[in-house]
Each structure stands twice: as C-alpha cells, then as structure tokens.
Amino acid sequence: MTASSPVPRSAAVEAALPLLLKQLKLARFRSHWQPLAQQAETEGWSPCQFLHALCEQECDHRLVARRQRLLRDAHLPWQKGLDGFDQQQIEAKHCLQSWKKDRQWPTSCKN
Secondary structure (H helix, E strand, O other): OOOOOOOOOHHHHHHHHHHHHHHOOOHHHHHHHHHHHHHHHHHOOOHHHHHHHHHHHHHHHHHHHHHHHHHHHHOOOOOOOHHHOOHHHHHHHHHHHHHHHOOOHHHHOOO
C-alpha cells in the first residue's frame, strides 16, 4: 500500500492481516490481535495504545522464547530429584563443619 492508495475495507484487512503478520514473522501479533482489538474497541483505546499492547506482548513472548532457546542450547544438566543426589557433597559439607568445630586440624598437618 502506498501513500496515495486507498485504505482497504475492514473485511479485506482482516483477511489479509494474518498473512502479512506471518510474512513479517510476528507470531504473537497474529494470534492475539483480534481479541486485543476487541478489548481496545470496548475500552476506547487509541491506535497507539493498541499497537503498544501488541508490541509489548510480542516482546515478552520473544524474551521468554529466547531464554528457553539459550537454556536449551547451553546443554546444562537439568536438576535431578533426590534419587540421583550426590551424597559426597553432603559428606564434604560435614567435613567442613567438623573442621570449623576443631580448629586444631590445620596446625596438626594431618590429612
């Protein structure tokens, strides 16, 4: 659409908008613009407020997706249950606690 071309009718816009949003890769816009448009009409939002709400949803969605992608790509080990918990960590902590009680250990030069 150019600056001199007429604005398409509402039905034509609603039919073409999902295709344009898909082409622009605005997934959240595509899935949320209609309910948000209805909310904007009932609450009397300005076009800027409507666009702001849509952009905010898209940014939030992309941030969450980016974090999930980065975590997945990092190949970090997932937290395990108590079944696979390494008991040696507890034993090492116990040794440190007993060392704190008995401060003679460093001066005794014994392992």
